[in-house]
Amino acid sequence: MxxxxxxxxxxxxxxxxxxxxxxxxxxxxxxxxxxxxxxxxxxxxxxxxxxxxxxxxxLRPAQTTCSFALQPRRTTHSASGFVISDLTDSEYHDISRDTMETLHDNLEVLCEETDLPGFDVEYTSGVMTLCLGSHGTYVVNKQPPNKQIWLSSPTSGPKRFDYDRGSGRWFYHRDSSTLDGLLNTELSAIVGDAVKVL
Structure with missing residues (x-):
């Protein structure tokens, strides 16, 4: 050779x-x-x-074998003790629908009570858009294939939230932040008063 x-x-x-x-x-x-x-x-x-x-x-091999397969996500734990729950499709749809409807209702009330210019909220087909004028736009949407709720925040960026059945909360696996905690904190800072939207 x-x-x-x-x-x-x-x-x-x-x-x-x-x-x-x-x-x-x-x-x-x-x-x-x-x-x-x-x-x-x-x-x-x-x-x-x-x-x-x-x-x-x-010597590199004559061929490389790729051995992976798409499998359902297993239940995993986060650093703070949250657990990604294995939800059935109907459980996911019920829980995520309730979360999105509650969030939408509370944001509409906040919109009416707040004097923030450009404040508007829309919810259609599983996608919620929250416009906050010069503070940017939040997008919250359901992701049925992953059984997640995704958030795009002008403050903290994109995050994907999984559901923890034990606590009844949506959490971000990487930093253990929760959907309700993140939205409440960021919107309170923007509005200038403590708010609770979830």
Whole structure:
């Protein structure tokens, strides 16, 4: 087997001389994953043998196997003790519908009580848009395939909330913030008074 020159010292030009057109490389020696190489060219096993700076030769496999499958999400715990509950489709729809309707009703009351210019809330087809004039726009929507509620906040950015059956709250797995806590805190700061929308 011919050794290739060290790529760190001689560069890619040397490697190109060792590349063969795809039709000249035997099928058993072709690399399956060649996404960065033009379609007409494949790398033979010989070309995949590269000596690193530490002198250890590395032979890449003739093909790479990808072993993953889409599976239902398992129940996991967050740092604060919240648990992502496995909800049936009908449970998710009932809980998320109740959450969104409660949020919408409370935001409409807040809209009527607040003198904030540009304050408006709309809710259609599982998507709620809360416009707060110069403070930006919040979007809250249901995500049935993931059984989540997504929030896009002009203050804290996007978050995906899972439901915890034990506490009855929607929480963000990465930082354990809750949908109600986040909205109440951010809207209180914008309105200038303590509010509770969920």
């Amino acid at each position: 011919a050794r290739l020159p060290n790529l760190f010292t001689t560069g890619v030009a040397s490697l190109r001389r060792h590349l063969l057109p795809a039709d000249r490389v035997p099928p058993g020696r072709r690399l399956i994953s060649s996404a960065r190489i033009p379609d007409r060219v494949a790398i033979s096993r010989q070309a995949a043998l590269v000596t690193g700076t530490f002198g250890a030769a590395a």
